[in-house]
Amino acid sequence: MAMEYLSVTNAQQCILESVTALGAEPVKLEQSLGRVLAEEVRANRDIPPYDVSAMDGYAVRSADLAKVPATLEIIEDIKAGDMPTKTVQAGQCARIMTGAPVPQGADAVIRVEDTQFLAEGKVQINVAVKRGNDIRVQGESMRNGEVVLTAGTEITPGVIGVLATVKCAQVQVHHSPRVAILSTGDELEGMDDPVDPNKIPNSNSYALMAQVQALGIAPALLGIARDDPDELAEYLQRGLHFDVLLVSGGTSVGVHDYVRPTIEALGVQMKFWRVAMKPGHPLAFGILQRNSGGTTKDTFVFGLPGNPVSSMVCFEEFVAPALRRMTGHARLYRRTIAARLTHNIKHQAGRTEFIRVTLAKEEGGYTATSTGAQGSGMLLSMARADGLMAVPADSTGLAAGSMVTVQLLDGTVFQDDVGFKE
Amino acid sequence: MAMEYLSVTNAQQCILESVTALGAEPVKLEQSLGRVLAEEVRANRDIPPYDVSAMDGYAVRSADLAKVPATLEIIEDIKAGDMPTKTVQAGQCARIMTGAPVPQGADAVIRVEDTQFLAEGKVQINVAVKRGNDIRVQGESMRNGEVVLTAGTEITPGVIGVLATVKCAQVQVHHSPRVAILSTGDELEGMDDPVDPNKIPNSNSYALMAQVQALGIAPALLGIARDDPDELAEYLQRGLHFDVLLVSGGTSVGVHDYVRPTIEALGVQMKFWRVAMKPGHPLAFGILQRNSGGTTKDTFVFGLPGNPVSSMVCFEEFVAPALRRMTGHARLYRRTIAARLTHNIKHQAGRTEFIRVTLAKEEGGYTATSTGAQGSGMLLSMARADGLMAVPADSTGLAAGSMVTVQLLDGTVFQDDVGFKE
Numbered sequence: 001m002a003m004e005y006l007s008v009t010n011a012q013q014c015i016l017e018s019v020t021a022l023g024a025e026p027v028k029l030e031q032s033l034g035r036v037l038a039e040e041v042r043a044n045r046d047i048p049p050y051d052v053s054a055m056d057g058y059a060v061r062s063a064d065l066a067k068v069p070a071t072l073e074i075i076e077d078i079k080a081g082d083m084p085t086k087t088v089q090a091g092q093c094a095r096i097m098t099g100a101p102v103p104q105g106a107d108a109v110i111r112v113e114d115t116q117f118l119a120e121g122k123v124q125i126n127v128a129v130k131r132g133n134d135i136r137v138q139g140e141s142m143r144n145g146e147v148v149l150t151a152g153t154e155i156t157p158g159v160i161g162v163l164a165t166v167k168c169a170q171v172q173v174h175h176s177p178r179v180a181i182l183s184t185g186d187e188l189e190g191m192d193d194p195v196d197p198n199k200i201p202n203s204n205s206y207a208l209m210a211q212v213q214a215l216g217i218a219p220a221l222l223g224i225a226r227d228d229p230d231e232l233a234e235y236l237q238r239g240l241h242f243d244v245l246l247v248s249g250g251t252s253v254g255v256h257d258y259v260r261p262t263i264e265a266l267g268v269q270m271k272f273w274r275v276a277m278k279p280g281h282p283l284a285f286g287i288l289q290r291n292s293g294g295t296t297k298d299t300f301v302f303g304l305p306g307n308p309v310s311s312m313v314c315f316e317e318f319v320a321p322a323l324r325r326m327t328g329h330a331r332l333y334r335r336t337i338a339a340r341l342t343h344n345i346k347h348q349a350g351r352t353e354f355i356r357v358t359l360a361k362e363e364g365g366y367t368a369t370s371t372g373a374q375g376s377g378m379l380l381s382m383a384r385a386d387g388l389m390a391v392p393a394d395s396t397g398l399a400a401g402s403m404v405t406v407q408l409l410d411g412t413v414f415q416d417d418v419g420f421k422e
Numbered sequence: 423m424a425m426e427y428l429s430v431t432n433a434q435q436c437i438l439e440s441v442t443a444l445g446a447e448p449v450k451l452e453q454s455l456g457r458v459l460a461e462e463v464r465a466n467r468d469i470p471p472y473d474v475s476a477m478d479g480y481a482v483r484s485a486d487l488a489k490v491p492a493t494l495e496i497i498e499d500i501k502a503g504d505m506p507t508k509t510v511q512a513g514q515c516a517r518i519m520t521g522a523p524v525p526q527g528a529d530a531v532i533r534v535e536d537t538q539f540l541a542e543g544k545v546q547i548n549v550a551v552k553r554g555n556d557i558r559v560q561g562e563s564m565r566n567g568e569v570v571l572t573a574g575t576e577i578t579p580g581v582i583g584v585l586a587t588v589k590c591a592q593v594q595v596h597h598s599p600r601v602a603i604l605s606t607g608d609e610l611e612g613m614d615d616p617v618d619p620n621k622i623p624n625s626n627s628y629a630l631m632a633q634v635q636a637l638g639i640a641p642a643l644l645g646i647a648r649d650d651p652d653e654l655a656e657y658l659q660r661g662l663h664f665d666v667l668l669v670s671g672g673t674s675v676g677v678h679d680y681v682r683p684t685i686e687a688l689g690v691q692m693k694f695w696r697v698a699m700k701p702g703h704p705l706a707f708g709i710l711q712r713n714s715g716g717t718t719k720d721t722f723v724f725g726l727p728g729n730p731v732s733s734m735v736c737f738e739e740f741v742a743p744a745l746r747r748m749t750g751h752a753r754l755y756r757r758t759i760a761a762r763l764t765h766n767i768k769h770q771a772g773r774t775e776f777i778r779v780t781l782a783k784e785e786g787g788y789t790a791t792s793t794g795a796q797g798s799g800m801l802l803s804m805a806r807a808d809g810l811m812a813v814p815a816d817s818t819g820l821a822a823g824s825m826v827t828v829q830l831l832d833g834t835v836f837q838d839d840v841g842f843k844e
Contacts (some may be wrong), residue, residue, distance in 0.1 A: 033632050081608025158804035161629030169613050186503025191591050207583030213455050338786050364760050382580035
């Protein structure tokens with residue numbers, strides 16, 4: 001295993017080459033939002049199932065309107081849900097409501113605003129129209145048997161509308177990865193422990209929990225492992241039964257010296273543990289092939305920095321794309337936008353830097369402003385940030401007014417490529 | 423009540439002037455993601471609680487490094503979680519790990535890469551540094567007693583990290599509105615009904631359900647009310663016990679003729695029912711003041727169009743900002759971005775139009791491309807869309823290459839203003 005620092009994108013590639021989409025399971029439509037279809041879905045009838053009116057108005061024969069105004073006899077009143085019983089003949093029409101079936105004989109609809117109701121069941125039509133006017137043709141939205149959604153589709157509200165249209169009360173989606181979160185370090189104080197002036201609260205477990213939740217996955221919190229080889233091994237072993245294990249900290253004796261050998265002793269193959277980014281390194285990634293009911297499954301282990309901001313940024317850059325791929329998503333990366341920098345940024349060439357920024361609207365776009373001190377303990381900056389500005393590794397600083405790339409920290413729709421230059 | 427068409431922003435204002443943030447309730451930190459703080463939160467100690475090392479290295483007296491390389495005696499080994507027991511005197515230093523307390527006497531940290539370990543408990547320091555080098559000062563991230571989060575803060579993963587840092591195992595957040603969804607129309611077929619070639623599947627209830635879920639709210643589905651005044655009244659009455667009632671459709675006999683009088687007969691004050699938008703109108707909004715345990719509470723009623731796309735677009739423009747405000751959010755509107763149009767768009771002046779578009783990245787920004795036919799029954803277009811392009815009401819068409827405004831359809835962070843021109 002090489003000792004060099006990997007670039008951010010090389011580290012991402014190394015991770016993404018290892019992970020694949022998980023298998024499929026059925027979920028109820030009501031619980032499917034945010035999941036990814038593991039099957040293609042076909043229409044089970046034409047939509048609309050017959051020619052329907054797009055307006056409240058009158059179903060007419062367009063040929064009757066060669067000269068307007070024209071007076072037509074109303075032969076029927078058709079509501080949505082009714083089936084017409086009569087055929088419209090020359091000089092006749094039917095009153096029709098939006099969504100109601102167009103009767104035999106009629107070939108156009110005139111909206112009510114372009115008509116005038118007369119006495120004795122007659123109506124005056126004031127405009128001439130072409131055949132097909134304001135008619136939604138049978139099958140124009142969906143054709144019976146047609147593939148309307150392909151496997152791999154992210155389930156958004158619009159997709160749920162389509163699934164309901166083809167009456168999928170239950171859909172096959174990719175499994176959500178089972179994710180375990182472990183914090184390590186003698187200095188950490190648990191949520192339920194009394195306040196100890198010599199200790200540091202364990203915020204990483206909860207911030208990581210929320211980052212996982214924001215991807216629609218419910219993680220398990222394994223608690224805090226102390227700096228004791230046996231205790232650490234015990235906690236790690238518990239976490240290695242999951243699909244993904246996130247271990248934060250352990251830097252009290254150095255990730256390289258202590259957590260890593262324990263992880264390796266448990267059979268995890270380490271792929272890398274250094275990335276040329278700020279905040280961030282050390283970041284470790286490894287794989288355990290475990291036996292699960294006779295088949296081999298992978299557990300992916302991420303060793304995240306103990307500093308709160310570093311841990312969150314590493315999650316965004318490395319863990320989130322991996323979890324997205326496992327959940328079946330094609331778009332793995334957070335959306336990036338262009339923004340105008342409001343101030344100078346100092347940068348020493350060498351590492352890709354992620355600066356927490358707030359965004360503000362301006363004419364035609366956004367401005368980006370640093371949240372202030374960027375120390376990796378400054379968790380408040382992460383709470384205030386709208387996004388992460390990526391400063392390329394070879395940059396020697398950015399001037400106010402420069403256009404920069406900002407990764408949005410929210411959102412459920414991701415993009416195909418990482419979108420920023422290192 | 424005036425008969426004119428309201429503009430989109432006037433309709434939004436009318437709605438937003440009526441709704442306010444709901445009261446507060448406690449939730450566990452693990453369940454708080456996406457909610458809004460109803461209380462301010464203060465730090466309960468300094469963070470870091472003492473001066474700590476930002477690096478693995480040596481805690482030194484900077485005055486000892488006037489001439490480098492300098493050789494210092496190592497008096498102690500301090501890990502995170504340890505408390506130092508000795509004071510660093512002239513010519514001495516302590517080995518220190520990231521996050522460990524800086525010992526008395528030392529005023530700077532030298533990272534291990536800038537040192538060379540010698541035999542017999544000595545180390546050679548190769549660089550001179552200023553006082554404070556690589557020390558995170560007590561209270562630099564948070565000061566004991568300081569307000570770290572204000573009421574109204576949206577709970578993101580970063581905020582959850584801060585809440586865990588100050589050990590809020592439970593937080594006060596605004597209530598989520600209770601939302602009921604009702605579809606109306608004789609033509610509708612329920613999810614569990616057998617396929618009837620003369621009926622149209624009820625997709626609106628499920629698409630609206632998912633739009634509500636995407637805001638972090640679990641709605642109640644009331645089912646389908648038939649076009650019968652008594653049945654409709656019964657269903658509506660059930661829905662009026664909720665904070666928000668969404669009624670879609672009923673256009674089989676015209677919203678104005680049938681659903682509206684029944685709603686009004688139940689005591690709902692209608693505020694408007696026409697908006698100059700496409701797709702969209704008719705859109706109705708009304709308020710019922712109901713008695714709830716001795717106090718008066720409001721039920722907000724939205725009458726949404728029966729067409730699937732119209733219903734979803736009206737939800738985004740009118741219902742979502744209202745639900746956001748009720749949930750305590752300050753940022754009510756979906757994020758907008760600028761994009762370059764890839765083709766001409768025809769538009770007849772008069773109504774604000776929302777065109778479903780897909781986005782693609784290009785150098786420095788995004789392109790927007792229509793999803794194709796924009797008929798209001800084309801639900802697949804909503805499934806494919808990344809956003810809604812707002813075409814101003816007074817536009818007479820847009821040329822390929824124009825910069826346009828697109829509302830993103832995903833995302834959990836919203837913005838302060840609607841962001842597009844009508």
